[in-house]
Amino acid sequence: MTTAKYSKTTHNGRDVRVIEADSEAISVVKIDNTVTASGNYGVNGTFFSSSNDFLGIAVNNDTAIGGNARFNAYGNKQRGTFYCYRDLRSGNRVHDVANVRKVEDFPLSPNMKLYAIGGLNLYVNENIIEQEFYRRLDVNEEASGINNVIKKSGSTYSSPGLRARTAIGYSYTTGKVVLVVFQSETPWGMRQFMKDKGCAMAVYLDGGGSSQMRYKSGQTTGTFVPESASGIREVFSMVKVNPTAWQ
Template sequence: MTTAKYSKTTHNGRDVRVIEADSESISVVKIGGSVLNSNNYGVNGTFFNSSNDFLGIAVNNDTGVGGNATFNAYGQKQRGTFYCYRDLRSGNRVHDVANVKKVEDFPISPNMKLFAIGGLNLYVNENITEQEFYRRLDVNEQASGINNVINKSGSTYSSPGLRARTAIGYSYTINKVVLVVFQNETPWGMRQFMKNKGCAMAVYLDGGGSSQMRYSGQTTGAFDPENDNRTVFKMIRVNPHLLQTTFLFLCSGL
C-alpha cells in the first residue's frame, strides 16, 4: 500500500503546506490549467514562459510531458533537477539531484528515468553560507533572470523578498518524496525548511502565483497562497491509483 500524508505547519512564522508521499505514487504530468482545477492531487512543477514553453525539465517515464520539457532553459543553463530513476542493474528506485542542461545529462547510467523535474538546486546536502548559496544560484545556475530569486549588490548576495514558493525533496529518514508549498518564504528559508525535514536533496520549483497545492485528507482542499489560480501547464501528481494500489491521505496539523 502506498500512502501520502498531508500536513499544515509554519516556518519563520508563516504558513507551509506539506505532502509526504511514497515515490511510487509520484508522476510528472501535463495539465490544461491550474493545479486547483486539475482534479489531481499534488503541486505545481517547473518554470515556463509567456508562450507556455517549459523552461525546466518535466519528464515522466523517460518522456518529456510538453514542448522543451527535456531541457532546462532550452538547454542553455545547468540547473538543479530532481530525478527518480530505476537502476537497471539492481532494479532499485533511486533519487538524486544533479545540475544539468538536458535530461540525458544525468551522470549515472544505466537507468530508467521514472520522473524528473527541473528547477534550482537548494544544495541542502552541503554546509554553505547564505552568501555562498545565492552565489551558486547566480554563477552555477544563472538564476539572476528569474524573478525574486537573487538579490545582488556588486559581489554581495542576500535574500530577495518574500513570496509563495514550491519545492520538492527526498528524505531518507522517512523514505518519502516531500512536496512543499510556502505561503511566503525566501530561497534560503526554503533550504532551511527542507533540511529540517530531513531532505538529503531538494529543488526549488516555480513560485509566485504558480505555487499551488491540491490535497486530500479528512476533506479535499487546496492551497493557493497568492489566490491566482494560475494556469501552470504541468504538475507533480500524487496518484498511486495509477499503480493499482491503495491511496491513503493522512491529515495532521489541521
C-alpha cells in the same frame, strides 16, 4: 500499496503546507491550466513560457510531457533537477538532484528515468553559508533572470523578498518524497525547512503565483494557493500524487 500524508505547519512564523508520499505514487504530468482545476493531487511543476513551451525539465517515464521539456531553459542553463530512476541491479528506485542542461546530461542511468522535474538546486547537502548559496544560484544556475530569487549588490548576495514558493525533496529519514508550498519565504528559508525535514536533496520549483497545492486530508479535498488574491495562474505542469491511500 502506496501512501501519502498531508500536513500543515509553520516556518519563520508563516504558513507551510506539506505532502509526504511514497515515490511510487509520484509522477510528472501536463495539465490544462491550474493545479486546483486539474482534478489531481500534488503541486505545481517547473517554469514555463506557455502551455506547450516549458523552461524546465518535465519528464515522466523518460518522455517529455510537452514542448522543450527535456531541457532546462532550452538547454542553455545548467539547473538543479530532481529525478528518480530505477537501479538495474537492485530494481530499487533511486533519487538524486543534478545540475543539468538536458535530460541526457544526468550522471546516472540517463535512460531509466521514472520522472524528473527541473528548477533550482537548494544545495541542502552542502555545508555552505547564505552568501555562498545565492552565489551558486547566480553563477552555477544563472538564476538572476528569475523574479525574486537573487538579490545582489556588487559582489555581495542576500535574500530577496518574501513570496510564495514550491519545493520538492527526498528524505532519507522517512524514505518519502516531500512536496512543499510556502505561503511566503525566501530561497534560503526554503533550504532551511527542507533540511529540517530530513531532505538530503531538494529543488526549488516555480513560485509566486504558480505556487499551488491540491491535497486530501481525511475525506476532505483541499487547496492551497498563497497568491490566489491576484488570480490563480495557469501552470500547465505538476508533480502528481496518486497513492493507494491518504493517511
